Ligand SMILES: Cc1ncc(C[n+]2csc(CCOP(=O)(O)OP(=O)(O)O)c2C)c(N)n1
């Protein structure tokens with residue numbers, strides 16, 4: 001990928017991280033850890049992979065995105081806002097009783113959100129349905145979804161994996177955010193899911209691997225996914241939960257906790273320094 | 282009224298306190314042990330705790346299997362996923378064979394707050410109550426929760442119990458003669474003009490509503506109906522006969538839950554006006570718990586309004 005493009009994407013992601021941290025701190029609740037881990041993936045999707053038009057969010061020919069790990073709205077909403085689906089100021093309404101930006105992804109009230117999610121394991125099934133409808137309607141849109149590595153313990157996820165292979169959904173690309181953590185600790189301890197590559201291959205999926213914080217690596221994987229025929233693709237994206245805020249990185253306790261004022265200040269300083277660094281070069 | 286403690290916290294403490302006395306008690310969770318408060322048990326009794334990952338349906342089936350081998354499983358997750366996600370597993374693998382599994386749903390109702398509608402289970406009373414032979418309960422405070430947990434350990438059969446997220450005032454410990462028994466409601470306050478039958482955190486709200494009504498000269502009886510099924514029909518019918526009007530109050534959809542159970546009982550045996558106070562058949566939303574509850578009228582004022590309405594319908 002060109003240096004310029006990498007810089008542009010890195011800046012969007014850095015700004016989104018700041019906005020996401022702001023949202024969670026202001027609301028005094030929300031899921032920051034997993035949002036920081038999938039921030040670069042979602043930034044990549046909406047700024048270089050997906051065919052979308054923020055001025056026409058209901059375009060029937062648009063590519064679709066389902067945030068199967070629906071708690072990570074502090075990643076999705078800032079990316080959508082910066083992409084122009086709604087004003088960045090609207091993020092202030094996150095999780096407020098008088099607002100419309102609910103804690104989990106919400107399609108009825110938030111422009112750009114293609115599916116309401118929050119109950120883990122269900123988003124991937126909806127993505128399969130969208131891909132099947134695309135085939136049926138002879139549309140050439142593509143469907144993307146991001147799952148958590150804890151989420152895939154849900155049996156429904158594997159039911160969806162089977163269905164996607166059966167219907168040869170080469171218009172479907174799933175990303176698993178492999179950050180190694182869930183709420184109660186390490187995924188390897190709570191419910192081991194590895195080896196994901198072998199399991200998914202056995203389920204009939206094309207398996208690709210990427211560094212979930214490297215835009216070059218991500219773009220390459222998404223480009224390759226577009227060339228796959230007659231089977232769905234999954235990208236196993238290696239990530240760091242809490243990426244960008246030093247004290248949150250790889251700490252399970254930051255799954256669904258809001259930082260206090262001092263922690264917020266420190267996190268914000270770190271993220272702003274990262275943004276400045278990017279803008280200077 | 283004494284200390285404030287969430288019923289989920291009191292439940293978690295009770296599991297630890299009762300573990301030695303009930304060696305067959307085992308606890309299962311689905312990656313929410315820090316929120317459901319089974320974490321204390323998991324640390325104190327690691328060999329009797331099983332984290333089944335984010336896989337609620339499987340957890341219920343596993344609990345059923347353990348129960349067939351003499352274990353006493355308590356299976357825990359949020360109410361939404363215990364009653365909702367795994368409903369059919371609870372119905373067919375636990376309730377139908379009559380197995381001794383306790384399904385425990387934490388974070389019930391709108392007081393989940395910020396997480397929003399996908400996590401605010403308002404249907405659990407209705408759908409769990411609809412299963413034949415299922416005991417369904419929702420204790421109101423920490424003291425009652427401790428007693429309920431022990432009562433469930435002494436009850437051999439399938440049951441669903443809802444826990445709350447918020448810290449709530451302990452009210453039952455200061456009621457003279459208070460005694461917990463599964464399937465028996467408790468009269469917390471006497472009154473002759475109307476009866477408020479509530480469960481969960483609406484019990485505290487009902488007591489406050491009764492105080493508001495008293496200021497208007499209305500004497501409201503308050504019944505804590507911690508067990509929704511089997512319903513304490515005798516206590517309900519006594520209240521119907523003696524006060525002539527009933528308000529039910531629950532942090533749940535007004536369809537199918539405590540209100541419905543009371544209506545069924547009263548209309549078949551002693552018809553009097555019943556006004557169901559609860560969530561008016563709409564989904565919840567994100568927001569601070571207190572603000573969400575207020576936006577949906579789940580407040581003492583809301584209950585008092587319902588009581589005035591019930592009284593106005595008296596013949
Ligand atoms: C069906 C269901 N069960 C439980 C939860 C509660 N929950 C929310 S996030 C989470 C952990 C998710 O872990 P993971 O999928 O690894 O997400 P990430 O690490 O990316 O945040 C759990 C258990 C839920 N939202 N849905």
Ligand SMILES: [Mg+2]
Nearest residue numbers: 149150181182
């Ligand atoms: Mg994870």
